[in-house]
Amino acid sequence: MTTATIHDSYLAEVRTRRLWSSVAALLFVLLFLGGFMIADERNAGGFWPGIPHILDFPADVLAEASEQWRSLPGLIAEAFPALIETVNIAGASTLIGGLAGAVIALLVTRGLAPAPWAVAPLRRLLDILRALPELVIALVLIFVLGGGPIPAMIAIALHTVGALGKLFSEVAENASLRPVEGLRSVGATWSQRMMLGILPQVAPNWLSYALLRFEINIRASAILGFVGAGGIGYDLRNAMSFGPGKFAEAAAIFVLLFATIVIVDQTGSALRNRLTKGAAT
Incomplete structure (x- = not known):
């Protein structure tokens, strides 16, 4: 040729x-x-006719908030307990989902799984948990269990298991197997090999992913409040539903939620950088 x-x-x-x-x-x-x-x-209103009015609601909220700016600190203080509930939902769901995801990750990692036949079914389970949005799971659970933080926590935790299980398994696949082989040679059990041979290698990256997921779960728990799952999102929905007269309260919740997300994001980024750089060195 x-x-x-x-x-x-x-x-x-x-x-x-x-x-x-x-x-x-x-x-x-x-x-x-x-x-x-x-x-x-x-669409009931039509997309194109609604474009000129897309900024009407933010303008009304800002106008009322500017008129009642003296009351904003008090409104922020009133919304703070709901914010604590939202952060608690995110923290509990991240902890539960992270622990379950860590166990499943070790069970589906090739070369580490104690039962190779269970790898494929467990991976499909993680795929299903990732594919189901938290909102859909929460709506089903609210119908069964009623409104409140419990459906939101379960919904976010299930999605967290799917997300972190996938990420954790990818990190574990890159871990060195030499410590595992050494522990196996002296008769260590599977759990001992994982605790002493794998977890010290993957812990920094796992914690980094868990912190990132915690940030995401705070946003998710606030969104689920709109469907009756409690937290600051529920108060925000009520403030927006009442319309004029409650817009200052909605603005205070927006400010509080935005400040919280920024603080958590910056803190989580600093901790993740410290963990990953510490692991690299």
Whole structure:
């Protein structure tokens, strides 16, 4: 085969790939436009007529908050207990989900799993838990258990198991097996090999992922409050539902929630950097 033939074959393959990429992009655009038109037709108010009014609600909230700015510190103090409930929901669900995810991660990691036949079913279980949104799980649990923080905690914990189980297993797959083999040679049990041979290697990265998940779960617990799962999201929904007269309370909750997310995000980032850099050194 000559160089010219190889060059022509390569160019033909490039043209074919570009053609299929163009066809895929065109299909994506057509599907997007078709879906958008259907959604716009089914929307009660219509998308295009509503665009000029998209900033009306934020403007009303800011206007009322600016008029009642002296009352904002008191409103923030009133909303603080609900924020503590939201953080508690996120913390408990992260702890429960993280512990369960750690155990399942070790059970599905190739080379570490005590029962290789159970790896595939457990991986599919993690896929299902990740695929189910917390909101859907919470709505089902609220229908069964009633409103409150318990459905939110269970829903977030289940999703956390799927997310952290996947991440933890990927970290464990990169761990060195030499300590495990050494412990096996002296008769250590599987749990002892995991505790002494694997956990010291993966702990910094696992803690880093858990902190990141805690940040995500705070946002999730606040969102679930809108469907009756308690916490600061529930108070925010009520303040927004009452409309004018309660907008200052909604603004105070927005400020408190935003400040909390920023503080947790910055603190978590600093801790994660310290953990990962410490592990690297």
